[in-house]
Amino acid sequence: MAMDKTVASAAQAVADIPDGASLAVGGFGLSGNPIQLIEAVLAQGTKDLEITSNNCGVDGWGLGVLLSAGRIAKVHASYVGENKEFARQYLSGELELELMPQGTLAEKLRAGGSGVAAFYTRTGTGTQVAEGGLPQRYDAAGNVVQASEPKEVRTFSPGGEAGEYVLEEAIVADYALIHAAIGDTHGNLVFHEAARQFSPVAAMAGKVCIAQVEKLVEPGRINPDAVHLPGVYVHRVVEVGQIEKRIEKRTVRQPAPAAGSEA
Template identity: 75%
Template sequence: MINKEVSSPAEAVADISDGASIAVGGFGLSGNPIALIEALLAQGTTDLSIVSNNCGVDDWGLGVLLGAKRIRKMTSSYVGENKEFERQFLSGELELELTPQGTLAEKLRAGGSGVAAFFTQTGVGTQVAEGGLPRKYAADGTIAVASPQKEVRTFDVAGKTGEYVLEDAITTDYALVHAAVGDRHGNLIFNKAARNFNPLAAMAGRVCIAQVERLVEPGELDPDSIHLPGVYVHRVVEVGTDIEKRIERRTVSEEA
């Protein structure tokens, strides 16, 4: 087996060039591969097409790349708390392919599994299927790029007939993910909510780069505990257990 460890986040992302497409793990701010994102920011890579559930917040996660005008297009399900994301999209500076969350997850999983496309009921009867959703605005506020119409077919599933829309799978040049534990062969374990999109993003990238909080030797991980096998992972970099983790919106209750 190949030792996939690299010495630093900078080394891990060094070959990601301008114009690359990247699937990035994380859900809200949970499981963001922040060390890899900051290394990408530092090396100046630009004109990126990013696939991720959301785009961090204004000063953290993918938001740091967005704020530096390094992202050309986002494929996401949630604009969320990032005001700069909203501003760039509405001003025509950023292209956005808004995708239902479950559909986005399945598009990534399908791409990583070698499935070219799939049919789903999500979006039937809406602009998701019929087309016309704004993807990019012109400077004057008109729609410069709109989503295309998609194929809709009727299927009988479990005795129930209904319409389904065809969705293409997603594959990207690279994937950036965060895991709690990994070994030098690339086998990964994710912690709680960080498991939502990180494994799917990892599968979709032709080259997957994983930052891990703790790196162990091959054989130390219980095979039944591994969430993503190393066959999907090409580089692993240890970032330490004290890496900063943020909460998108902290909610606390008053003491009685």
């Protein structure tokens, strides 16, 4: 792997992503979305994508831009409640969905990047996550035509307490797309606060990890103790400058009544 991993543009960074590729994409809501890379994939016309991400963006932003353009065929996610177009495509049979608990999704990505083929977890036992039957695809009439299969369940006794655990397989994607605040030319990355969420594990799960960074620095400028994701997981880095950071929902809190006034 080359030590200098920088590429000139987002378009160049994603140019070899083919139709039908699987992508692990960082982001949580609108925090940490690699929007320049997503828009570059959109611009080059790549389609039939299989996406693994915590959610699929919102209408008109994040992965929502690929979704609204009809470029996504299947989604692995833990939350899809903020995107009306997602609901429309899913319920009309245009989109396949594998829904799973959020912690399970994070661990499936981490396991994929760590060479762990599968793992057992208590999360989901006694539910359709383990027993099968979760709708994955509908037809145009609203009938379920594909549902999740039952998963292997075994009893283990960690700490002496017996319990049922469901087998979950790791996720490995063809490519990972992530956003970081700072990166060096060797691919070492620093995330800003909440943007750290799914980005490291998504990066680990990608056979080829592409990172867009707001600020690119020379090797040695990032304190080793401050590195959130080491460059061994990153294959390409593109500097995109300061990006627009949208807010999903704004909540306005009413000021408290002044002392002595009536509520």
